[in-house]
Amino acid sequence: MNRGLFICLCGKDVLSKSIQIIHRRNIRQYMKCNTENKIKRFIAENTEIVKGQSLTPEISLRLFTVKCRFWTERPELWPFPDPFWAIYWPGGQAVSRYLLNNPGLSVGRKVLDLGCGCGASAIAAKLSGAAHVVANDIDPIAAVATKMNCELNGLEPLPCVTQNLIGSEPENWDLILLGDMFYDETLTDSLHKWLNKCVKLHRTQILIGDPGRAQFESHDIKTLLYEQAHFELPDSVREENYGLTNSTVWCYRPDY
Numbered sequence: 484m485n486r487g488l489f490i491c492l493c494g495k496d497v498l499s500k501s502i503q504i505i506h507r508r509n510i511r512q513y514m515k516c517n518t519e520n521k522i523k524r525f526i527a528e529n530t531e532i533v534k535g536q537s538l539t540p541e542i543s544l545r546l547f548t549v550k551c552r553f554w555t556e557r558p559e560l561w562p563f564p565d566p567f568w569a570i571y572w573p574g575g576q577a578v579s580r581y582l583l584n585n586p587g588l589s590v591g592r593k594v595l596d597l598g599c600g601c602g603a604s605a606i607a608a609k610l611s612g613a614a615h616v617v618a619n620d621i622d623p624i625a626a627v628a629t630k631m632n633c634e635l636n637g638l639e640p641l642p643c644v645t646q647n648l649i650g651s652e653p654e655n656w657d658l659i660l661l662g663d664m665f666y667d668e669t670l671t672d673s674l675h676k677w678l679n680k681c682v683k684l685h686r687t688q689i690l691i692g693d694p695g696r697a698q699f700e701s702h703d704i705k706t707l708l709y710e711q712a713h714f715e716l717p718d719s720v721r722e723e724n725y726g727l728t729n730s731t732v733w734c735y736r737p738d739y
């Protein structure tokens with residue numbers, strides 16, 4: 484892993500392609516390191532605890548930084564799928580900020596953070612008073628990182644589900660959070676259909692955070708979204724994200 488690769492991963496097209504292949508790569512090395520305790524140790528040794536450099540300075544996260552060994556190490560030595568959980572993406576930052584600013588959205592509610600990555604939005608929902616929060620990511624390492632990040636913020640580890648929920652029969656979530664999940668057209672199509680079902684069946688509230696990625700901006704779903712909040716990204720986040728300067732929270736309302 485090196486800085487070049489990571490900056491590259493933040494690019495719109497490469498981000499989509501890389502996440503599609505995350506479960507195919509490095510499987511053999513991954514199996515060598517497959518107990519939760521070993522994974523936790525690896526995450527602790529190869530991330531840095533970061534606080535105060537995002538839109539939610541009150542949340543601490545274990546993230547990949549210039550001080551980490553794999554910033555300069557050969558990428559083939561990285562034992563897991565690509566570590567999208569080691570970045571706090573601008574879309575997730577905006578959703579988390581919005582929740583922390585508006586605790587009424589979370590209090591007493593049943594919340595799903597779909598594509599949780601580092602788990603920051605799930606953590607923001609719990610800190611804001613949600614009754615039940617589930618974090619979901621198809622990368623099992625993201626689930627371990629999310630649990631570690633919960634502990635870092637004084638929370639009991641949240642339940643983390645690693646099945647692909649998109650296309651499954653939706654549960655009666657009060658609120659679904661999606662931070663930076665619209666980076667790929669196929670994923671956006673299937674998410675759109677599934678979210679529509681969630682709203683129709685359970686009147687679930689859907690909040691989407693996105694920094695203006697091309698696949699999102701040009702998708703039909705945009706006509707059914709209502710802007711809730713708009714945040715300027717801090718300088719350090721802009722630098723890491725290759726020209727992105729702000730991030731917006733949208734509410735999906737297919738009924739209007």
Ligand SMILES: C[S@@+](CC[C@H](N)C(=O)[O-])C[C@H]1O[C@@H](n2cnc3c(N)ncnc32)[C@H](O)[C@@H]1O
Nearest residue numbers: 567571572574575598599600620621622662663
């Ligand atoms: C760009 S990252 C965003 C992470 C986090 N929401 C944030 O904003 O910091 C996208 C995440 O979605 C996860 N993902 C991709 N497809 C998924 C799916 N079908 N179900 C759940 N998670 C998925 C990836 O593993 C990755 O952690």
